[in-house]
Amino acid sequence: MPRSLPLSAALALTLLGTSAFAQPALSPNAQTGSTTGGVLPLVSVGQSWPQAQESYNIVITPANAGRPLGLEVYSPTLNLADYVDGRRGAGYFGDEIYSAQKTLQTSFVLSGPGGTVVSRTFGTNREHTWESLFNGALPAGTYTLKVTSQGNGKNSFSLRVSAPFALETSDFSVNARDTERSALLAARLSIPREWIGRTVGVINYDMDGPQEAESWLVLPGNVRRNLSTSANGQAIANRIVVTDAMVGEWQVYVRVLPTTKQYSNAIRYSFRIGDQPTSAVVGGFETPQGTLIANRLIVDVVDPQGNPIPGSSYVLVGENVVRPALPQGYTPVSSSVLEGKGTVVSPTEVRFEPGNNRVRFVARRPSVIVEVVDPQGAPIPGASSVAEGGVARPILPPGFIPVSCEVLEGQGSVVSPTEVRFQPGDTRIRCVARPQRLAVEVVDPQGAPVPGADYVVQGNVVRPTVPQGWIPVSATVLEGQGTAPAPIEVRFQPGDTRIRFVLRQPAGGLAVEAVAVFGDRRIPLTGVPFEVAGQVLNTPATVPLTPGDYPVTPTPIPDSTFTPPQPGRVIDGQTGRVTIEYRVLTSLSLSVAPDLLGACDVTQLSVVAKTNFPYRLPATVRVNLPSGWTTDYPLQLSGDFGSGQALRLKAPVRVCRSDTAQAVLDPSGLSTTGQATVRAPGGANASRTVENGAQASLTKTVEPGAQGYTVTMTLTVNGTIDNLRIIDPLPTGTNPAVRGAVTVSGAPGVSAAADGEAVVLGRVSTGTYRLSYTLFTDAPSDRVVTAPELSW
Numbered sequence: 001m002p003r004s005l006p007l008s009a010a011l012a013l014t015l016l017g018t019s020a021f022a023q024p025a026l027s028p029n030a031q032t033g034s035t036t037g038g039v040l041p042l043v044s045v046g047q048s049w050p051q052a053q054e055s056y057n058i059v060i061t062p063a064n065a066g067r068p069l070g071l072e073v074y075s076p077t078l079n080l081a082d083y084v085d086g087r088r089g090a091g092y093f094g095d096e097i098y099s100a101q102k103t104l105q106t107s108f109v110l111s112g113p114g115g116t117v118v119s120r121t122f123g124t125n126r127e128h129t130w131e132s133l134f135n136g137a138l139p140a141g142t143y144t145l146k147v148t149s150q151g152n153g154k155n156s157f158s159l160r161v162s163a164p165f166a167l168e169t170s171d172f173s174v175n176a177r178d179t180e181r182s183a184l185l186a187a188r189l190s191i192p193r194e195w196i197g198r199t200v201g202v203i204n205y206d207m208d209g210p211q212e213a214e215s216w217l218v219l220p221g222n223v224r225r226n227l228s229t230s231a232n233g234q235a236i237a238n239r240i241v242v243t244d245a246m247v248g249e250w251q252v253y254v255r256v257l258p259t260t261k262q263y264s265n266a267i268r269y270s271f272r273i274g275d276q277p278t279s280a281v282v283g284g285f286e287t288p289q290g291t292l293i294a295n296r297l298i299v300d301v302v303d304p305q306g307n308p309i310p311g312s313s314y315v316l317v318g319e320n321v322v323r324p325a326l327p328q329g330y331t332p333v334s335s336s337v338l339e340g341k342g343t344v345v346s347p348t349e350v351r352f353e354p355g356n357n358r359v360r361f362v363a364r365r366p367s368v369i370v371e372v373v374d375p376q377g378a379p380i381p382g383a384s385s386v387a388e389g390g391v392a393r394p395i396l397p398p399g400f401i402p403v404s405c406e407v408l409e410g411q412g413s414v415v416s417p418t419e420v421r422f423q424p425g426d427t428r429i430r431c432v433a434r435p436q437r438l439a440v441e442v443v444d445p446q447g448a449p450v451p452g453a454d455y456v457v458q459g460n461v462v463r464p465t466v467p468q469g470w471i472p473v474s475a476t477v478l479e480g481q482g483t484a485p486a487p488i489e490v491r492f493q494p495g496d497t498r499i500r501f502v503l504r505q506p507a508g509g510l511a512v513e514a515v516a517v518f519g520d521r522r523i524p525l526t527g528v529p530f531e532v533a534g535q536v537l538n539t540p541a542t543v544p545l546t547p548g549d550y551p552v553t554p555t556p557i558p559d560s561t562f563t564p565p566q567p568g569r570v571i572d573g574q575t576g577r578v579t580i581e582y583r584v585l586t587s588l589s590l591s592v593a594p595d596l597l598g599a600c601d602v603t604q605l606s607v608v609a610k611t612n613f614p615y616r617l618p619a620t621v622r623v624n625l626p627s628g629w630t631t632d633y634p635l636q637l638s639g640d641f642g643s644g645q646a647l648r649l650k651a652p653v654r655v656c657r658s659d660t661a662q663a664v665l666d667p668s669g670l671s672t673t674g675q676a677t678v679r680a681p682g683g684a685n686a687s688r689t690v691e692n693g694a695q696a697s698l699t700k701t702v703e704p705g706a707q708g709y710t711v712t713m714t715l716t717v718n719g720t721i722d723n724l725r726i727i728d729p730l731p732t733g734t735n736p737a738v739r740g741a742v743t744v745s746g747a748p749g750v751s752a753a754a755d756g757e758a759v760v761l762g763r764v765s766t767g768t769y770r771l772s773y774t775l776f777t778d779a780p781s782d783r784v785v786t787a788p789e790l791s792w
Helices: none
Strands: 012-015 042-045 054-060 071-074 105-112 115-122 130-134 141-150 153-160 171-177 184-191 199-205 213-219 223-227 235-241 248-256 264-273 279-282 296-302 313-317 321-325 331-339 342-346 349-352 356-364 368-373 384-388 391-395 400-409 412-416 419-422 427-435 438-443 454-458 461-465 471-479 482-486 489-492 497-504 508-518 521-525 529-532 535-538 541-545 548-550 552-554 560-562 568-570 575-584 587-593 601-610 617-624 636-641 647-655 659-666 670-678 682-689 695-704 709-718 721-727 743-745 753-755 758-764 767-776 789-791
Touching (some): 042 054, 042 141, 042 171, 105 130, 153 264, 171 248, 296 313, 296 321, 321 356, 331 342, 331 349, 349 356, 368 384, 368 391, 391 427, 400 412, 438 454, 438 461, 461 497, 471 482, 489 497, 508 529, 521 617, 535 541, 587 659, 601 659, 617 647, 647 659, 682 789, 709 721, 709 758, 758 767
Parallel strands (some): 012 279, 130 296, 296 356, 368 427, 508 575
Antiparallel strands (some): 012 184, 042 153, 054 141, 105 115, 105 141, 171 264, 199 235, 199 264, 213 223, 213 248, 321 349, 331 356, 384 391, 391 419, 412 419, 454 461, 461 489, 529 535, 529 552, 548 568, 560 575, 568 575, 601 647, 617 636, 617 659, 659 670, 682 695, 695 709, 721 789, 743 767, 753 758
C-alpha cells in the first residue's frame, strides 16, 4: 500500500513490482489474494545498463529501533533453468545469461551508520528460493541495500521486510515477462496539495518500443493518462504539471503486449519532482504458486545481552557454512543453532543443513579494564574511567593529580598520564594519581600571617575565613593554575597549587590643608601647624587613620582669624578632606601733604598697605582722584606684602579744588580717603551813590573750580536804575582770559550780557542780584582778582 511521505522526502512512491513474496505456511509476511494483477520482479543487470547498482533505503525510526528487520530476498541466485538451459522451466522468473561461461554473481550488501551490516554473494542454481539476508534488529538510522551483478546477464529477484519497515528508492529496474501479459501495477505516487503548479517527471528507459509494452498512469477520478514508450537503449520523460484535480494517488502500470518478441524485458523507472530524485517504497506481491522455499537462513549476531552488534555481519562459506563478521575488537563468545539442523564447530562457525535455519552468534566487546589507584596501589575513591574509540582516560575526583599510566595487558601506547591509546582486544591499564598539594596563605599587606585567619576548600574553590574587622585585599595564584574572580575566592585547576590571600585592617586617610582667604582669593598656605589624633603636623598633610571622625585643631596666625573646621570624616579606603580657612586682617592708609594749598598747587599722596600676616599676599593698591585733581604719575601698584613688609604707592598731584581722594586695596576691597583744601584767591567790592538818585553796591569773590575759577558778584540796588553796567576787567596772563556765560539769580526777568569788560544788566529795581560766571585764565592766582566798578 502506498504511504504519504513528508515534503522533505519529496515524492512518495509505492513500487509494487518487488516485494514481499510470502507463503502462509512459511512466512509471517504472507498475504492472501493477489491485488497486483501478477508478479513484476526487480532485476539487476550485469552489463550495458545505465544503473550499474540497484539501491534501496530502509529508514528505521527511533520508535522502531530494536524490532526485527526480517530482510529476505526471493531468487537471489541466477536460475539456469529459466533461460540458459534452452527452455523456460516452471516458475520462470526472467533470469538470463548471454555468455557461454554461464556465470553471473549477484551481491546484496546492507550498510548503515555503523558500516556494513550484511554482505551476501550468490551465484547460479536451478531453483527459485527464499534467502534470509538479515533478520535481527538495528539501531535507528538510514540503511542502504545495494544489489550488484557481475557478468553478462540479468538476475530477477524480489525483496521483503517485516512490518512496519519498507524498502525505498528513487530509481529502480523491473523485469516484465511475456508470461505475465496482464496490467501490472509498478508504483503508487502520493501527490500532496503543496505540489500544485510543480512538475512531476515519470521516466522510463529501454522499454524497446510500443510493440513490446505499454505504460500509463491512473490519476484521481480513474482518469487514464498514457505514458510515452522509450525505444531500445533510450529514456523518455513524461513531465506533468500538477493541477488541483490531480492531488491524490497516481498509479503507474506496465503491460507486456502480445506482439512482444522477448521472453522478458528489463525496464528502468525514475521519478522526479522538478529536477530532484525522490524516494520510493518497494513491496506488495504474494508468493507465486509453486515457489520453492527450501532454504531460509536467519543469522543473529548479538552481544551477551541479546542486542544486535552495530557493524556486524556474517559470511557464507560454500552452501552450508556460516561465520560471523565482527567489528574490530569484538571477541567471539558462542554460537548456536536456534532453528533447523546444524553443527556448532566453534564460536565463529556453524555448519547447517538445507532448510529453514536460524543461527545465533554471541560476541562481546573487548574487555578494557582501567585501574585508577594512588601511588600505594589503593583504589582512589570516586575515581572512574572512560574507554572509547581506542582511547582510555582516567576520571579523577577533585583534588587528585595524574602521575602515570601503563598498559598491563594487551597492546597500546601511553600518550600522557591521562591518556592511553589501546589496540582492539582485552586490555588492562593502570593509571596512578596522587592527592593534590594545596598551600594557602592568609597574610596582611606586609606578608605577616593574619591572626585567627583560616581557609575552606569546596571542590576546586578555596576561600579565606576573614577575622572580624579585617578586609580582603587580593587573591593570587602563586603556583599552579587558577583564576581569582574576587579577593575572597580562587578557582584552581588540578595540580599542585599555592595561593595567597591578602587582608588588611580598615584604613583611610585625612588630608588637611590651609588657605588664606583674602578678598575673593584663596591662597594655599604651607607649613601651618595643626593637631589631629594627637599628632602635630604642618599643612598640607595626609594622615593615615582608621575610619571615624577626627577634630582638627588649627594654630592661630597673626593678623588673621579662623573658624574651627568641622571634624574630618575618614571612610575605609577613602581619604577625607579638611580645609582650615584663615581670614587675613590688613590696614590701608592714605596721606595728603600738604593738605592746604593754593589753587592748582601740587601735593604729595602716599598710600601704605600693611599686615603682620606671616605669609606674602599678592595685592594691588590704587588711588581714585576727584575732578580738579590731576597727575602724570601711575595711580596703581601691584605687588606682594605681608610679614610686616608694606606695599607703598606715592604720587604728586595737582589740586585745583578742595576735595577728597580715595585709596583702595584689592582684592579685599578695603578703602580709605584723604582730603586737600585749596585757598581762595581773594575778593573785591565797589559802590556808587547818585545824589537824589539810586544807590548800588557790589561784592566780588573768586573761588578755584574744577576747571578755571568761579566768579560770584553780589549786587545790592536801592531804587530803579536803567542800563546798569558792571565794569569787570579780565586778568592779564600769558594767554587772554575768557569769561564764561553770565547767569543772574534772585531777580526774575533780569538778564545779563557781556560787552567787552563790562556786564550790562539793563533795568534793575530795588533788591539783591547774584551774578556768576566761570573765568578761564592762566594768570597767577594772586592776579586773578580784578577790581570792579559800577556805572549807569
